[in-house]
Amino acid sequence: MANVPVHEWTLLEAARMVREKKISSRELTGAILARIEALDPKVHAYITVLPEIAAAQAAACDEEQAKGTLRGPFHGVPVGLKDIFCTRGVRTTCGSRILHDFIPPYDACVTEKVLAAGAVVPGKHNMDEFAMGSSTETSFFGATRNPWDLSRIPGGSSGGTAAAVAAAMCFAGVGTDTGGSIRQPASLCGVVGVKPTYGRVSRYGMIAFASSLDQGGPIARTVADAAALLGVIAGYDRRDSTCVDIPVPDYLAAAERPVKGLRVGLPKEYYEGEGLSPEVRAAVEKALKALTDQGAVVVEVSLPHTSFALSTYYLIAPAEASSNLARYDGVRYGHRAEGASGLIEMMSRTRAEGFGDEVKRRIMIGTYALSAGYYDAFYGKAQKVRTLIRGDFTKAFEAADVLLTPTAPTPAFRLGEKTGDPLTMYLSDIYTIPCNLAGIPGISVPCGFSSEGLPIGAQLLSKSFREETLFTAAGAIERALPVRRVAPLEG
């Protein structure tokens, strides 16, 4: 620990150091804020940095600790939030011009829980606009760069969070995942990312993209950190009707358990196809070997409807989004177009000005898929195929406890490389999307690097509400393949 710079500590190490009074929250927070100031001009992981608020929070934490109170497990430790979580009194933009000056009068449940755990929030992370994207290039506030190679994308839509964690500009963060938006950027940035089971984490105050798919989840540098953070944000919230009332187990303990006898399924459809880079395949095979070396057994499974998942997703998610984003009409908050002579013109120009191209594209597809005469063929059909995809996983989990797949087909690509054709960008999510459709949880854990030094992640999927199994398997991989977690980026 002595030779490790403060900002490179893990979340749990930092929390312990504060608890043991080896460092004050002021110092810890100061170090993070300094690092943000030094590096973020290059990385652009943050939309909003909160130096005064964070310093005040840190000071309060130190005072409370002096009086003998610790708020929670992360007392005094900076944990960032994707700018999709409402933070009372602090601008929350969702990466969009249409909310560029929106100040929510309430905290998201996730925000409340992170603060209740004693954490300090150093700022709000950059993201693809309204969480629609796989590269954080659609943000109104400019793209985030991958800390491992600043000419490349960090993944998306939680690219800001993944980059901030990888660049040690916070000890951990909370992102959101609708089709892979936590796991894919985690993989591309060499950190751990978890999409919990649908209903595990409250969506209250988490700006909605696709309501039946969205979940908030942790992004951190170690499996244990992610487990601890999930333990804090998970749990019942009666303000979210889709949040399930199931007790939160000890995820941290699960990360230590042995994998002997664990049945690891390899869905064959995920390993076929030309899109999968050979280097990614090789790295995932190393992760598999790490598991089998420790006593796990391999089973081959099939998820026959995998090739239909992208289409299913790109009908359901835009449809729900088209409805969720209709409230951004310039009436009660956010951007409003000026000089409109009538209401319809005001709304239409507001939305045309306020939304970027990807968002407009998805609103159009979604509106079309729901429209009269097309509902059955598009949205209705997709909802049925979704049932088939869920059925695939149910069957696979009869034979396997956990499924192992690549997270992303390739390591990080270059900025601008895939923005020309929407479909090409959508294909980045082929391995992550099915899990959202099924509602099951997934984790991405770093398992190697490409020959260009770019991180590669392996994805594990388990049955609903069996995140413990994910942490057990991911922990085993991490122990066998300890890889560098902080990008070599100097300020």
Added chain:
Amino acid sequence: MAFETVIGLEVHAQLSTRSKIFCACSTAFGAPPNANACPVCTGMPGVLPVLNRKAVECTIRTALATSCTVQRRSVFARKNYFYPDLPKAYQISQYELPVALGGHVDIEVDGGTKRIGITRIHMEEDAGKLVHEGEFAGAQASLADLNRCSVPLMEIVSEPDMRTPEEGGAYLRRLHDILVYLGVCDGNMEEGSFRCDANVSVRPVGQVAFGTKAELKNMNSFRNVEKALEYEIRRQVELIEDGGKVVQETRLWDANAGVTVSMRRKEEAHDYRYFPDPDLLPLIVDDSWVEELRTTIPEMPAEKIARLARQYGIPRYDAGILASTRALADFFEASAAIYGGNPKTTANECVHWKDAVLAGTLSPETIAHAVEDRERGTISATASKTLVELVLSTGKPFRTLRDEQGLTQVSDTSSLDILVDKVLAASPKEVEGYRAGKAGLLSFFVGQVMKESRGKANPKMVQEVLKKRLG
């Protein structure tokens, strides 16, 4: 050519819950603009709906009281359209799978009973209010007050079973009474808690297919619904007889001009793109809940009318008036329980003093005593009225006031004999005249006795005693 009318009615009833359907804001009427609002009902980013159990119970009870089948599983759907009084730009409603299906309401028309079918009942949230700034014609802007957003509504859709405006009015009144009886809606049409839209078409008698229908809106009383229907039927018939075609459109009732006016809105707007709301799970209603709610259904208007008529021997018409408001019927029965010697009189009294009964300023005991005293001849009808008014103004008990005011009639024969004898003794000429055949003098004697008794003698009995005495 003879035409037949086909009428279907859609009622939106605001449910009597304290809080809104999807958030904990108050539903109280008359609050300052946007005072009863929160991030959820104003559609801020990231907020979510949570369903009010009481709203569900009100709807289930209504379904049971109208013999509908309660669906064990129903789904909330989003109805998507843009309007400033609709903060989420969608209304949470129910579409393919509503809470209740297939019921009926029986109405009384032309001395008989007719059954009007109910197609469905579902739950939805209300929208806010848009007010035009300044003069309507020159208004530059509109102002949105979101207080009413997310107030719980129940939509009740009838089958197109009504054939006359009278049937329409009867159905509405009966449905209104059912909802008020259940306590699920306060039924106030002027304040908008009970709204009605009508679908009306005409077809040549004998034709099976329905004609093109027009949807009528903006009728804020039962009478206005009937008048609007009457007008629209006439309009459609005249149009067809002149060789024209009825256009499917929405028409607004203009109560001042007495006509319906086309809204002439572009029809393209109405692709609502309904889909199941992913923020709410399906509404699951199990048998035990339904049965528990069934026990809370009070006697409904139709049954009450029949029972009152039968049990108290009063005409159905009178029973109908009493049953039109549950509190009035309850009052009647409470009063009749105290004194049941003449239920018809009790009923008349209840109806006469209806306003005070419903305001709660009159007790069943008061009416019971009034009726009993009149029956026994202790007071006159006029005195009874006077005394009840005094009860209302002073709050003192009926019989206390009766005695204080000295309004007891003299009805016992011995006192009357004395009075009569006194009067006859004082008017010998008139006695002679009466005995000689001037029957009209009887009222003179009655008058004298009344004067002598300072109005307290029971005039009917005085007449009898006089007749006996005079021979």
Added chain:
Amino acid sequence: MAITREEVLHVARLARLSLPEAEAERLREQLSAILDYVKQLDRLDTRDVVPTSHAIETGTPFRDDVVRPFGDREALLANAPDRLNDCFRVPRIIED
């Protein structure tokens, strides 16, 4: 599966998105490509399949009928682009 220019404009109107001509054409191409791709779902026989509307099997939870005022009207109006008399102010509706 080509989507026509009229359909693009119709959908844009439904979604309240004003579209300049060039953008409408570009969107038409992109949407056509995406819709072509998703047509692959037609290859699946789903006649006997129940659609998944909700990711969770249980019924919707309930709230008690208790009033809990938000209590901060100013906070609700503070983000309004235009307001008057504690109302949200919007341009009038023009019937065209």
